[in-house]
Structure formats: C-alpha cells, structure tokens
Amino acid sequence: MSEHSPEQSPQYDREADRAVVRDALGVGIGVGLYGVTFGALGPAAGLSVWQTCALSFLAFTGASQFAFVGVVASGGSPIAGALTSVLLGGRNVFYGISMAPHLQVRGWRRWVTAHLVIDESTAMGVTRPTSHQARLGFYWTGITIFLIWNVTTAAGAIAGDAIGDPEAIGLDGAVAAAFLGLLWPRLDSPVTRTVAVVVVALALLLVPFTAPGVPIILGGLSAVALGLVWGGRRDD
Amino acid sequence: MTDVWWGVLAVCVGCYALKLAGLSVPAVVLEHRFTVRATALIPVGLLAALVAVQAAAGDREVVIDARLAGLATAVACLLVRVPFLLMLVFAAAATALVRLV
Structure with a gap:
C-alpha cells in the first residue's frame, strides 16, 4: 500500500519514518498526560472511580468524555450528558472516513483500529505524504495516547476521589478552561x-x-x- | 444499574459505533455535501455551549462567580500559548483564589 517513489532511498525513508514516530510520541505523551484532568473531574462530577475509568477505556475520545462529565457536573441528567457526548463524537466519523483509505483494515483489525480514531491520531496520520507514514503516525499516536490516557485517568480519579471538595481547588473553573482549550484551535x-x-x-x-x-x-x-x-x- | 452507569454505557457504545462507522461506511454516503455542511460546525457549537454553561450557569440562572476568573486566565494562557495542562492548573488556581477572597 505504501507509495514510495523510486527516487527515495531506503535510508531516506527510515529517517522520515523515525521523524513521524518521534512526532507521534511527543504528541501522544503530551495529550495522554492530561488524562489526569479528566480523571480528577470524574469524581468531582459525582462519578465513581470505575465509571470514570470505564469512559477512558471504552469511549476513549477526550472531548466527548469531558462533555459527559461536564453536563452531569452541572446538574444535567446522565442521558442529556450521553446525548451531548455522542453528538460531539460525531466528528470521529469523518476522521474515520479520511483515514480509511490509508488504513485499509478489515475484520477484527477494523474493530480494534476503530477505537483509536480520535482527533490527535487522525491529525498525526492524515497529513503524511505516504499511506505507510500515515499508518505510522496514526497508530503510534493512538496507541501511545490510549496507554497513557488510561493510566493518568485512573491516577486522577483516585486523587480526585480523595480530594473531596473539587470547588475548593477551583476544578470547576478548570473544566470551563478545558472546554475553551478544546474550542480555541477551531x-x-x-x-x-x-x-x-x-x-x-x-x-x-x-x-x-x-x-x-x-x-x-x-x-x-x-x-x-x-x-x-x-x-x-x-x-x- | 444506576442512571450514571446507563449514561456511561450509552457514551461508550455510541462513541465507539461512530468511530467504527467512519471506517466502515462507503465515503460517498457521508461525504455528501449536505451532511458535511450540516455537521461541520457541531463540535464548535457544542464546545462553545459547554464553555458558557460550565463558566456561568447556576441552578437555572446565569451567575457571575469565581469560575469567570478561571476562564479569563485560560484566555490569557491560550493567547500566549501556555501548554494545555499548565493552563488548566492556572485556571483552577485563579478560580480557587478568587473564591477565597
């Protein structure tokens, strides 16, 4: 599937590949770490540690997770929260469409790969000149974020659960800031x-x-x- | 199961289904101009509404309180490109400080 042009030496390709992986790791680690904020907000909104961790493990799409927690924290019903969250997750459909030609996945691989379709993995994949590099960027970013995001969510949730009063440390102000941070680049x-x-x-x-x-x-x-x-x- | 668990389950199933749909559905169906136009602005709309409600909504009323200081701090941080995590720390600190005063 990769579209290496003949004039590119294998050496050049390896260097380019390494650069893609390096970028993916940088973004993946940076983004993955802020799972700690999501983790801390879960218990602040009234979710249990398990519910908070389940969202990061099974939904795994940051903005939608923040949206669910944000609506529930502001007194909304869990169903209103879920509706907001899933509406916001709608953008992942278009990410999937733009990555599908590069990924070419079928069967069980498609089921697993689908879980990694998020803002950052798509951004780090879709801009690459070849499908080979698109896959490298996508998988390295997606898997790195998945691993770190889930560990930091658990850490944040346990810490948040122990803190007790989230408003005393200004966490409600941080939630508004988080949404603004997600909105800003758009x-x-x-x-x-x-x-x-x-x-x-x-x-x-x-x-x-x-x-x-x-x-x-x-x-x-x-x-x-x-x-x-x-x-x-x-x-x- | 509690209501919150049902909500969590709905989020997990719904969000995964959307991701899978993107990889499975023929592109022509969803790249239709109408669909693209109708959905392009949903993330902006939802996130803007979330900012507003999270910063200024109380119990069925609009309230001006310490959260607004957190939001103002966030704007300042975004303007000078402070990293995301650090911005959240500053915003939380500003909110907590104003609340103490």
Missing part, C-alpha cells in the same frame, strides 16, 4: 468565531428556562442550522 475562521458567539449567547439565554444539559444540546444543534446557512455561502 476558532480559525470568521464563521466558526461567529457560531461560537451566537451559541454562547443562546445557551446562556436558555439556562433559566430549560433543564440542565438542554442548553448544551440545543447549542450544538443550532450549529447545524448555522452550518447549513453559512457553510453553503462559504463554499459557493
């Missing part, structure tokens, strides 16, 4: 910036009139409407 166009401002206003307007969690779901869905209106104008 605010790279006038369209996304406008959507963000409109949705913030809409969500705050809805807070007094709806059950906790509902402003978040309606905010996300209003982005669908805005996407249909503005997405077209940007394309045409």
Whole structure:
C-alpha cells in the first residue's frame, strides 16, 4: 500500500519514518498526560472511580468524555450528558472516513483500529505524504495516547476521589478552561468565531428556562442550522 | 444499574459505533455535501455551549462567580500559548483564589 517513489532511498525513508514516530510520541505523551484532568473531574462530577475509568477505556475520545462529565457536573441528567457526548463524537466519523483509505483494515483489525480514531491520531496520520507514514503516525499516536490516557485517568480519579471538595481547588473553573482549550484551535475562521458567539449567547439565554444539559444540546444543534446557512455561502 | 452507569454505557457504545462507522461506511454516503455542511460546525457549537454553561450557569440562572476568573486566565494562557495542562492548573488556581477572597 505504501507509495514510495523510486527516487527515495531506503535510508531516506527510515529517517522520515523515525521523524513521524518521534512526532507521534511527543504528541501522544503530551495529550495522554492530561488524562489526569479528566480523571480528577470524574469524581468531582459525582462519578465513581470505575465509571470514570470505564469512559477512558471504552469511549476513549477526550472531548466527548469531558462533555459527559461536564453536563452531569452541572446538574444535567446522565442521558442529556450521553446525548451531548455522542453528538460531539460525531466528528470521529469523518476522521474515520479520511483515514480509511490509508488504513485499509478489515475484520477484527477494523474493530480494534476503530477505537483509536480520535482527533490527535487522525491529525498525526492524515497529513503524511505516504499511506505507510500515515499508518505510522496514526497508530503510534493512538496507541501511545490510549496507554497513557488510561493510566493518568485512573491516577486522577483516585486523587480526585480523595480530594473531596473539587470547588475548593477551583476544578470547576478548570473544566470551563478545558472546554475553551478544546474550542480555541477551531476558532480559525470568521464563521466558526461567529457560531461560537451566537451559541454562547443562546445557551446562556436558555439556562433559566430549560433543564440542565438542554442548553448544551440545543447549542450544538443550532450549529447545524448555522452550518447549513453559512457553510453553503462559504463554499459557493 | 444506576442512571450514571446507563449514561456511561450509552457514551461508550455510541462513541465507539461512530468511530467504527467512519471506517466502515462507503465515503460517498457521508461525504455528501449536505451532511458535511450540516455537521461541520457541531463540535464548535457544542464546545462553545459547554464553555458558557460550565463558566456561568447556576441552578437555572446565569451567575457571575469565581469560575469567570478561571476562564479569563485560560484566555490569557491560550493567547500566549501556555501548554494545555499548565493552563488548566492556572485556571483552577485563579478560580480557587478568587473564591477565597
């Protein structure tokens, strides 16, 4: 499947491969470590250590995990939390589509590989010049994050469980900061910036009139409407 | 099982199913222009709503409290490109300090 051009020497390829793995490890370790924040937030939101760890092991998609915990922490029902979380996980479908031609996985390999389809593994894979390097970047990043993310989640959850009062150390402020940190890189166009401002206003307007969690779901869905209106104008 | 466990289970099953769908479904179905346009802004919308609610929502009311100091700290950190984990530490510290005062 790899598309090595004939003029590239094997030596050159090995060096390029090593650079891809090095980058993947750097991103993987950096991202994996902040699983400790997710771990600490779980018990703060009222989840048990096991529930917190189950999310990192089985859902394994950071923003969606934070979303579930965030909604539950703000008093929303677990079902509202799950709905928000799964809606946010929808982007992984498109990551899968963009990686599928490089991965070419079938049978049990597809079932295992699917679990590694997240923001960072896709970002470190999809930009590579060859499918061979795309796979290297994807798997090294995905597996590194999976291993570290789960260990740090457990550590954070046990520590968070022991701390007791999360608000005394400002963890609720850190959750807002975490969502902002995830949102920030997406605010790279006038369209996304406008959507963000409109949705913030809409969500705050809805807070007094709806059950906790509902402003978040309606905010996300209003982005669908805005996407249909503005997405077209940007394309045409 | 408690409600929270059902929620956790729904998240795990739902998120995995979406990942698997991306690797399994023929690209033409989901790369349809309408689907792409309709869904492209969902992450931005959800994350913006999560920021707003997490920073300023109380029990069915909008409240201005120490969390806003944490958020302002986060903005400052993001502007000068402080690493993610460090930004969270600063934001938590700012929230806790303002709450003490």
